[in-house]
Amino acid sequence: MASRATMADIARQLGISKAAVSYALNGQPGVAADTRERVLAVAQDLGWHPSASARALTGSELRVIGLALSRPTDAFAVDSFFFRFLAGVESVLVERGWSLLLRVVGDNTDLEVETYRRWWGEGRIDGVIVVDERHHDERIAAIEAMELPAVLCGGPRKDVRMPCLWTDQAGDGALVVEHLADLAHRRIAHISGPRIFAHERARQRGVRAAAARHGMEVITLEGSYAAADADKLTRRLVQQGEPPTALIFGNDHMSVAGLRTLRELEIAVPEQISVVSWDDSPLTTAVDPPLTALARDTQGYGRQAAEALLDLVAGRHRGRIAVPRSALRVRSSTAIAP
């Protein structure tokens, strides 16, 4: 494990005794008020926090992992993927007597990093799980610089030292495209989620590469994961000169909304257009026809992430960890191209 700032580091920097630093940090008398202020300032600068052994002495082992989410809370409320992931994380924590410190910071990765810095600096967490990997992800270097134990749900990236839980997004994309190729579709559309996310770019690459292998044409449109976007983009796609014969949507909400739009436009699914959902959820089987969907074991993914972090905190770096591939659940929303 990386070294952390110690009381000795603070004492050295200020040219005072370790005892004075200790008194200041523990709120004991015997140190002048201005010295205390200077100690606290330096402690914060250096990211000092109470050591695990000191905690053990006071009977309060930490056993807390942190999760800060840079998403609007409204989006958080309907994200079935994240909740299944969280359930998986919790299932590991409850087995081992750990807790989760959670904060939904809104769409602001700077605030996410600042949250980690405070939690770590104040000794509130043992490590963090980093989710929603960005294409340009400034969180990673910041987290590594503060020597906060962390695992990344994403990657692998060549500049990253933390353990990565790697998903073969391109392979998942190929699964979908090959299913549609088998059904003789030649012109398909992929309505993705936001391209700021690394996994959305990887999925687009995977869909395009597989389509190229099969000589298929792909239209790629970027959505926000919201139903309203799916409605708008679906209308645009089907009202153009030569509509695609299959639509792949980036999440369950967009898929269900797109299906509803097709019904409103009196376009038969799957007879005229096939529909595939990138995520499976209770929504995809509630609709008629039930949707062909890429299903993954999202709770299992959450479990893997929590286990990798607890291993890291215990001193075992797991490197690159492969997350199991998705399976394509073929249902009635996909059929032979018209």
Added chain:
Amino acid sequence: MASRATMADIARQLGISKAAVSYALNGQPGVAADTRERVLAVAQDLGWHPSASARALTGSELRVIGLALSRPTDAFAVDSFFFRFLAGVESVLVERGWSLLLRVVGDNTDLEVETYRRWWGEGRIDGVIVVDERHHDERIAAIEAMELPAVLCGGPRKDVRMPCLWTDQAGDGALVVEHLADLAHRRIAHISGPRIFAHERARQRGVRAAAARHGMEVITLEGSYAAADADKLTRRLVQQGEPPTALIFGNDHMSVAGLRTLRELEIAVPEQISVVSWDDSPLTTAVDPPLTALARDTQGYGRQAAEALLDLVAGRHRGRIAVPRSALRVRSSTAIAP
């Protein structure tokens, strides 16, 4: 606010100096190992934790609320109500710079109470939001005995001192029944969630009382919130001598599953049987026909709970707080009784 155990209490109980207690609790030298052990044991017994002022001195205000859920993690993963609630809680916390300590403990309220006791004893939380009120709820007295600031999502109960967020479940039930009475239904069924939950009992009472006022017959069956249960109970209801003409399901998953079962049995909704969902969610509008549903502002409810707890922690006890009534969203799954 209630008084908490202090270092002086510990010193008095052991007949040693406050300074010795302080050294022991802060992991400082100058106290014998066996004394330290005794201090830690008594501190744990008394539920001692570092005071807010000591925390302020060390620059680490707590600002954490706790939420321990006694549910199986599998159920947690699909509970849209809870996630919307959590999003509401988070929206208040992020505005004020607080964090949430979360633990899903499995179906075990003893472990939930034990979790609160440890979090509070170790100074990790400022207070808790208590959800999933039970009919016999032993958590409440335990939480009040440990003088942990808490708000109850439920009640009011005459033996409870903590602030209660009170929902008029009986009134919500009356809304549904009156809608069905207007449509000339005379024989209805209510497939509830588990009767261990206080809100499910209140809903049953409300449905029965409103039905009695309108001279309607009600069959009440207890479900588990799971789709499989709804399937089984729906079959039982419609295959009996005189089936009800309307089914009220206790959550969105049961409603959607019941609708699917009716379709499999070739029973037309709403022509032969009307269906009402007690909760509204993306599921209820994804299905065909979209479901008439009791909708509440669940994010708003989470906001109210978080605000009530932060007020309590700041010294302001809000007493009984009324949560806004649900609204009935009338859609195509309910119609005139056959």
